[in-house]
Amino acid sequence: MMDCKKIKKDLVAFLYGELREDEKELMKAHLDACPDCKRELQHMKEVIKGADSLQEDIEKAMASVDWEELPSRITEAVFEKEAPLPREPWLAGISRFLFQPKLKHVYAALLIGVLLGSIITIMVGLLKLCLRRKLLSLENHGWQVFQDSCFNPN
């Protein structure tokens, strides 16, 4: 049995159809078994029914507006007041261009390129260092062999 406290918090979401299927099933099972939560649900329903009663006012208000005429009235007012669209500051324009969402792939590719380039450069550097050390040790070894052959012929 689920916790009544949690159930009560989800009642509103349940009434508005905002619960997931599994949550809905749990809720229904709980309500079947818990008269207290069921009563709570009834009370919430009454509030929602009360809110529904305002729907008529909204519909009346919507019907009383001249929707055909309103856009031209608003457009008239806006364009009279704002005639030319305010100029965009150049810095804002540049930043808007640089941070536009469609460039995110370009930035991602650039970042990957820089990372790969850095890794390759580091690896090549390390390889060069190793080779140089190897050559140095070979040179030293050769010199040693020469010295040995000169001073200790036997």
Next chain:
Amino acid sequence: MEEKREAEHEDIYILVDKIKEGDREAFMTLTSLYQKKVFLLAFSFFRNKEDALDIVQETFLRLYEKVRMFQRGKNFQNWLLQIAKNLCVDYYRKNYSKSREWDRNKPIDEMNLPVQNSYDPLGSSDLREIISTCLKKLAEKQRMIFVMRHYNQFKYREIAQILDISLGTAKSLHFKAVQNLRGLMAPYLGRQL
């Protein structure tokens, strides 16, 4: 379905681009497409036609001023309703809540708990009057969420985007709004809801 929605978005983006160039026709088309949504939000919030119409006009004026800030990829309707919502709140604070100055800086999830024992007879048994009065007593954030969910029929996900809050906060504020409405309605109805 998804493709249709994307095509609709594309049409809106084209209109927005034209408005950025100062196209009057495009502006009028966009206004006629969204005027009812803005009105519905404002009217549900204020329950006053003239105030709602003022908000509609002011919203589209702001839209024109801010249109360059709108970027492709964003949901235009949510962006526009965010402007409308901010205007509603400002208008409400300026014209309605003079007696509720303390409400101004309250955190969004703070709730105005109803006074449970104050019996305030309305003199009318009209449920519409009761709910209308009680709605006005809700904290503005709760009221906004309630009207958006109930009258505009936005999902919590959309409300969260418009109000720039988390999904959990939207759900919890909606719950608090209904719970408070219930408490506020009880004395008017003369019984415990």
